[in-house]
Amino acid sequence: MEFQIEYWHWVVFGMLLIMAELVVPSFTIFWFGLAALLMAALVWLVPDVSLSVQLLAWAIGSSLFALAWFKLLRPLMVDRTQAGIAREAVLGESGQVILAPQPPRRGQVRFSTPVLGDDEWEFICEEPVVIGDRVLITEISGNTLIVKKR
Template sequence: MEWLDANIQYWHWMVFGLLLVASEVFVPSFVMLWFGASAIAVGLITAVVPLSITVQLLIWGALSAIDLFIWFRFVHPKMKSRSYSGMGREQIVGKEAMVIDVSERGQGHLRFSVPILGSEEWSFRCESAVAIGDKVVVLDVTGNSLLVRPS
């Protein structure tokens, strides 16, 4: 440990962080980015305040955990596209699904047995009365919801 304390400099953390950030090209989930950002932060802290390698590793681990928590809890869910515009209409028209939620106005949510265009659950509109558990067939796509009829 003494050797690491004496030989690990602040710029080692900076280079390590930049390598981790660059590795994000091969791991497209933004995980390596946060490990790299934390390593760069440790390098900046170490440039100002001399710390033992143990404390540096603890700071890096804590910053990485905090960064990942914030990313996956708050930021990442907001980045997912909730728009289905431009999807392949022919992939969904004619498919059968089951109603899982319905409101009074003939709107609700349905579930396909296998994901269609990346999602198992979709919102729908139906001219006829349907109940939870009914099977419906997709007639058309209107905006981000489906137009269905009972099967």
């Protein structure tokens, strides 16, 4: 009796690999599981494919998926918010005043790239500023930025 790999074997194998990603959080095993699901579709469409061709196609598919993830997709997902960055890293960041301070209300500044997780912050400035002025962060006091006119 000869053992023949069926499409559902690849489905089970792929799902096991994808579930293994829950235990091993490296986001690499996922791509091997995805290639196995692709092999399931191939074997379902063309059931006469030999085991060696299936394994070769799975290895190539896994490699291509992993390469696409690490070289194409992952670089696009870089966190540019600077959330969780030390406060010293945001000192000197430049933003534009969108609401001038008028006592007792503080001003609002907007940054092109989010700073500490937000792109708009309340600020205090010792110099008079108007809407449209550029300011630099000199200090952080709680939820308020201390800025100086650029």
